[in-house]
Amino acid sequence: MRLDVNDVSVTLARADIVKSVSLRVEDGRFVGLIGPNGCGKSTLLKSIYKVVRPSAGGVILDGTDVLRASPKTVARMMGVVGQFNELSFDFTVREMVLMGRTPHKKLLDADSAEDERLVEEALLTVGMLPMAGRSFLSLSGGEKQRVVLARALAQQPRFLVLDEPTNHLDIKYQLQILSLVKSLGIGVLAALHDLELAAAYCDHLYLVKQGRIYAEGPPRSVLTREIISEVFEVDCQIYENPVTGGLGIAYLESGRVAASEAAAARTRS
Known part of the structure; x- marks a missing residue:
């Protein structure tokens, strides 16, 4: 299932937040959206899953015009995990997860044995099955994210x-959740804050700056010292992580840059 975002722009309160952004996520690919806070990543995602209406452009998922399709039609194809998960009304953890079955039901359909099985399986997968009867509002931020x-x-x-998706999560669950999502084998578009995690899990990155795509490509071509x-607005050293073999990023205070470069040069020699 392929996602095509075509020249999407979003204007909020007369401010241009997203400016003619185009991107593509091929079926089965894990694509990351990175950039500093306030660059427009979340607004772009909200326009893709129909919370914010774009002022221009289109979103096509598997040939379906997302912006014109009904929410139920879109929800049968696309799942969303947002940043903020606060509620005005309380539900149990199990009831929260059962809501995920809504797009597959008619108005008065009761929960089936299959619904219950899928809910238990999902809770087991994210390590929350022992808390199925707990109040959602009583959970920590990381627990809510997993639910x-x-x-x-x-x-x-x-x-x-x-x-x-890894906001508020301990390192254990950051790795668990990203590994789980990667293992699903479906198309994923994820806004990520941690650049090393983005490098480790993403097949392709789009880097956003001031509402526009500044760079795109494989992680190693996007996450360079110059681009970062x-x-x-921070200096860094890019290195090969000797344990994982992946991309490592060491951020530097400006006064330590010259010393770090000198040490690196001595190591190479």
Whole structure:
């Protein structure tokens, strides 16, 4: 299932937040959306999953015009894990995850044995089955995030949109959730804050600066010292992680840059 975002722009309160952004996520690919806070990542994602209406452009998922399709039609294809998961009304964890089955039911359909099985499976996957009877409002931020991911999994989506899914999570669950999402084998578009995690899990990156795509490509071509300095306004050293073999990023205070470079040169010699 392929996602095509075509020249999407979003204007809010007369401010141009997203400016003619185009991107593509091929079936089965894990694509990351990175950039500094306030660059427009979350607004772009909200326009893709129909919370914010674009002022221009289009969103096509597997040939379906997302912006014109009904919410239920879109929800049968696309699952969403957002940043903020606060509620005005309380539900149990199990009830929250059961909501993921709604797009597959008619108005007065009761919960079936299959619904219950999928909910238990989703809760087990994110490590929240022992808390199925707990109040959702009583959970920590990280626990809530895992329940919301379980709800998306119970939805049986063929495409996932994740808005900083590892916020509030301990390292253990950051790795667990990203590994789980990667293992699903479906198309994923995820806004990620941690650049090393983005490098480790994403097949392709789009880097956003001031509402526009500044760079795109495989992680190693996007996460360079020069690009990070220009977009995030911080100096760094890029290195091969000797344990994982992946991309490592060491951020530097400006006064330590010369010393670090000298040490690196001595090591190479």
